[in-house]
Amino acid sequence: MTNEIQSIFNRIAPVYDQLNDWLSLGQHRIWKEMAVKWSAAKSGDTALDLCCGSGDLALRLARHVGATGQVYGVDFSPRLLETALLRSQTQYPQPAIAWIEADVLNLPFDDDQFDAATMGYGLRNVKDIPRSLQELYRVLKPGAKAAILDFHRPSNFQLRTFQQWYLDGFVVPVANYLGLKEEYAYISPSLDRFPIGKEQIELAHQVGFAVATHYPIANGMMGVLVVKKNE
Numbered sequence: 678m679t680n681e682i683q684s685i686f687n688r689i690a691p692v693y694d695q696l697n698d699w700l701s702l703g704q705h706r707i708w709k710e711m712a713v714k715w716s717a718a719k720s721g722d723t724a725l726d727l728c729c730g731s732g733d734l735a736l737r738l739a740r741h742v743g744a745t746g747q748v749y750g751v752d753f754s755p756r757l758l759e760t761a762l763l764r765s766q767t768q769y770p771q772p773a774i775a776w777i778e779a780d781v782l783n784l785p786f787d788d789d790q791f792d793a794a795t796m797g798y799g800l801r802n803v804k805d806i807p808r809s810l811q812e813l814y815r816v817l818k819p820g821a822k823a824a825i826l827d828f829h830r831p832s833n834f835q836l837r838t839f840q841q842w843y844l845d846g847f848v849v850p851v852a853n854y855l856g857l858k859e860e861y862a863y864i865s866p867s868l869d870r871f872p873i874g875k876e877q878i879e880l881a882h883q884v885g886f887a888v889a890t891h892y893p894i895a896n897g898m899m900g901v902l903v904v905k906k907n908e
Contacts, residue, residue: 706733708826708899709797713737715824715892715903718793721745725791725816727781727809728752728799732761732774734826738795739765739772748774749791751781782808786816794823800902801827801871811884813904820908824901825877830868831897840898841865877902 713734718724718741726735729750739748752758758776765774779785781796782805794817803809813823831837844865872880874891881889881904888905 712824722792725794
């Protein structure tokens with residue numbers, strides 16, 4: 678499954694940001710900024726962005742940690758990392774971001790290394806959610822926070838119906854037009870499998886996080902899991 682998802686993201690890399698715009702009705706930038714603020718990243722911090730994609734969250738983290746901080750953007754798609762690197766090279770001043778190709782289930786970092794972390798639209802696609810949370814817990818410093826943003830199935834029936842109508846009637850046809858129908862067909866099944874907010878909180882507690890809160894946004898079609906490691 679990992680290789681399959683990896684090849685999907687390599688193929689969609691050229692239109693990844695455009696599709697995220699359509700998928701989120703243009704709102705994903707606001708939600709990403711919220712996630713960075715919930716991570717409590719501050720000037721001078723060493724911060725981590727998991728499943729960094731084309732670099733949106735990592736670039737936002739870099740602005741928060743400033744010239745004295747350092748950001749690591751991790752993804753398993755080399756094509757998306759290439760896009761992220763090119764984007765970062767157009768920034769002024771140059772952000773301190775290291776782009777690393779790695780598996781979020783086996784992070785190449787020491788224990789207790791990061792002051793803050795984010796993850797945007799990645800947890801839903803990992804093959805082992807508890808393991809990915811466990812790895813996140815391991816690399817965070819004591820007292821550090823992480824904010825995990827993702828799509829969700831809303832509990833409200835009408836909103837679920839709207840979300841499915843939007844996916845089937847708009848996102849999939851657009852992806853089809855771009856020759857990426859199969860690539861974006863994985864979204865609905867991934868939403869169906871994804872743990873709801875209270876289940877995510879339970880999983881976070883199970884791996885050791887002292888505090889875990891889930892904030893539904895966009896009428897429950899989106900959510901941010903905010904976790905804090907024990908002091």
